[in-house]
Amino acid sequence: MATVTVDCLRKVFATPTGPQTVIDDISFEVADQSFLSLVGPSGCGKTTLLNIISGIEAATSGSVEMKENGQAAKLAYVFQEPRLLPWRSVFDNLMYVQPVQDDAARERVTTALERVGLAHAAKKWPGQLSGGQQQRIGIARAFSVEPDVLLMDEPFSHLDAITARGLREHLQELWAHTRKTVIFVTHDVSEAAELSDRILMLAPGGRIHEDIQVTLPRPRRASDPEVAVLEASVLRRFEDLEAATKNQSAQLHSQTA
Amino acid sequence: MTTTTLERRAKHTRAASNNAPRKRGANKLQRVGLVLVGYLLLLGIWSYFSTYYFTPYILPPPWAVAAEMWHLLIDGTAFVQFGASIGKIAAGFAIGALIGAPIGLLMGRSRYWKNFFQQPMLVLGNVPGLTYAVFALILFGIGAVGPVVAVTLVALPYVALNVAQGVEEVDPHLIHMSTVYGRSRKDVIRSVFLPSVMPYLFSALRYGFAMAWKVEALTEVFGGRSGIGFMIRAEYQEFSVTGVLAWTGFFVLFILLVERVFLAQLENRIFAWRGGR
C-alpha cells in the first residue's frame, strides 16, 4: 500500500528580483497503485514539485509523506534527461542504484533491460546509444529497483513522436504488469489522457486548477476516440485557465495603473 | 594538444568503421612513413648546415651526436643520469599533487577559498623557471632537495587549478540522481566525483609533467650533482656542443616515449567511454 500524501506544500525561491512563489499551498493524495498525471504549462512548477517529493529540494513549508505498509516507501525517479553516468556501462549504471549488489540485483537489472528491449546494449556506454535508447535506460533503471513509488518528469518530451509513442505503450504495459504508484509530469495533454487514472492541472503560480478523474478502460491507445474526446475536454479547460490568468493579470494591471 | 589526441582517436574510429583492416594497416603505414619523412627532413637540414656552413665544433653533424649518444648508452651514464632525474621528478610531483589536490578540492567547493588561492596559484604558475632554479639553489644548496622542491612548486598550481575546475564541473544532476536512489557518500565519490575529475587530473599530469621536466632540468643546470641538467651543464662548461646535443637527444627520445606510448595508453584505458561517441 504505497500512498503519497502532499500536504499544504509551499515553495518560494529567492530570486534577484525578490521572492517568487512557485508552489502555492498544494495538497493532494495519490492512491495506491494509481497513475496520476500532473499537467501544466512549462515553468509552472512541475519539476520543482517532483524534486520536493523526491527529496532533492526542500519545501518552504508543508510536508510530503510516502508510506508503504507503514514504512518509508522505496522511490525511483525518471528525470527529464537520462542522467546516466557516461563513464559506466549501461549494465553498471543500473547496478549503481541497487541497494545490495548481489545476484538477485543482477537478475533484476537484466530483466529491466529486457523489458525496455535493450538487453543487447548492456555492455555499451551511454554515449554509444541514441537519445531514445538512453531514455529507455533511465526508465529501466527506475524499474530495476522495484520501487513502491515511481516519479517521472516529462520522460518522453525530448523524443521524436514515433519513439515516444512506442515508449508510452511500453510504459502502460510495464505499469499494468507491476502496478506501481506513479506520479507522471507532462505538458502534453494527450499523453496524460492516454496514461492516467487521474489528472491534476496546475496553474501558473503553483495552484491546482482542476482535478480530473479518468475512468476509460485500459489498455488505451493515443488514437482511441475516447482518449481524443478526453484530450479535447482537458484542452478546453486549459483554454479557460489561460483566459482566467489573462483576466487576472489584466485586473492586476488596471489596479496598479 | 588535447585536441590532437581527440582527433587522432576520431580518425581511428572512422578507420575502424570502414571495416577494412587492410586499408587501416596501409593508412597507419603511410602515417608512420610521413612521420619518418619529417625526421629525415630535420636530419637532412641539420647535416647540410653542419657540413657546408659551420665547423663541427659549432654544429656537429647528426652522426657525431648519435655516436656520442651511443657511447653514453653503452657505458650506462645515460641510464644513471636519467634515473636520477626521473626519481627527483616523481618525488616532487607526488608531493605537489598531495598538497595541490586538497587545495583544489577546497577551491572547487568553496567560493571563499577559491578567491583566496586563485591569484597565488596563478602567480606560482606564471613564475619564470629561472626563479625556481635559483631559489632552490639559494635555499637548499647544491644537491637533490632543490630540484625536488622546484618540481613540487611547479606541479602544485597545475594540480590545484585543474582539480578545482574538475570539482566545479561535476554535474549536480548526477549527484541528485544518486541521492534519490539512496547512494552513500562513498558510492558518490567513487562513481560520480572521481570519474568527473579524472580528465582534469589527467590534464594536470600531462602538462604538469612536461613543465616539471623543464624546471627540473633547469634546476640541475644551476645546482645539481646528478641528472641530465647537471650533465648538460658539464658539457656546456667544456664547450662541447656535441655533448649538449646528445643529452638533448635523450631528452627528446624520453619525452616522445612518455607522450606517445605511456600517456596515450593510459588515456585510452581511462577514457575509453568517451571514444564511443
Next chain:
Amino acid sequence: MTTTEKRVQPADSGTTTAKVRHWLVRPIGASTTAAVIFLVIWQLADALGDRLPGPIAVTAAAILEVQEGEFIDNFAISMQRFGIGIGLSIVIGTVLGLAIGSSRLLNDVLGDLNLVGLAIPAVIWALLCTMWFGFGNTAPIVTIVLSAVPFIAVNVAAGARSIPPSLQHMSGSFAVPFNRRLRHVMLPAVSGYLFAGIRFAVMSGWNGLLLSEWFGASDGVGHRARYWYDANRMPGFLAWIAFFILFMVLTDRLLLERISRKAFRWRDGDADAKSAEPAKNLAG
C-alpha cells in the same frame, strides 16, 4: 559554497566590524588576505633564517635599482629583444600552425617535430644559442623564437582544425575566393586560439629571454639579475626576480587575458569553450 555567502548579513552592515567582515569575504578581500599572509611569512623567514632577505629589504633594493636608472636601461634593452623575438615567433608560428592544422600530410610530417619543440627546455636553447652566437642580441632573440614558436603553432593548428568542414564546403560551393575565405573563415576561427597561443608563448619566451641573458649577454634584465647573484647580494637579486614576476603577471592579467577573452567572444555561449581552454594557462 552557500555557507560562505550566507555569512554576509546585509542587515547589520552598519557597524564597521561588519563592514570589514563583509569586505574580507569578497574576492578582493580574500586575495588581499592571501597576499598579506604570504608577506608576513616571508618577513618571518627573513627574521628567523639568514639566507632569505625579507620583503622590506627587497623593496629597498628595488627602489634603489629604479633610482639609479638600471631598471629602465635594462628593461629597455630586454623589451627590444623580447618584442623582436615574439613578433618573429607569431609570424613563424602562425604559418607553421596553419600548415599543420589544415593539411593532414603536413600534420604527419611536422606534428612530431612540434611536439619535440614543446618538450625541449628553454635552458638548452639558451646554452646552445650562447655557444652558437656568442654574446649579443642574436642569442636571446633566437632563444625566444625557439622556445615560443611551438606554443603558437600548436594552438593555431588546433584553431585551424576547429574550422567546421561544412564551412569550408560551403565556401567551396559558392566559389568564395581564397583571400576572402582566409579573412572571413580561417582567421576568425583561428584568432582566439592564436591569442591563447600567444599567452603561452609570452610566458615561455620571457623565460627563455631571462635564461639567455643570464648565460650569454652583458646587458638586459637577465644579466642584471645575474650580476647581483654573482655578487652574492640577495636583496638586489630578489628585487629583479620580483620585477620579472610582476611583469609577467601584469602582462598576463592586464593585456593578454583581455585580448584572448575578446577574441573568443563569439563563442561565449558555448559550453565547450571552457574545455577548449582548460586550466593549463601556465607555460613558464
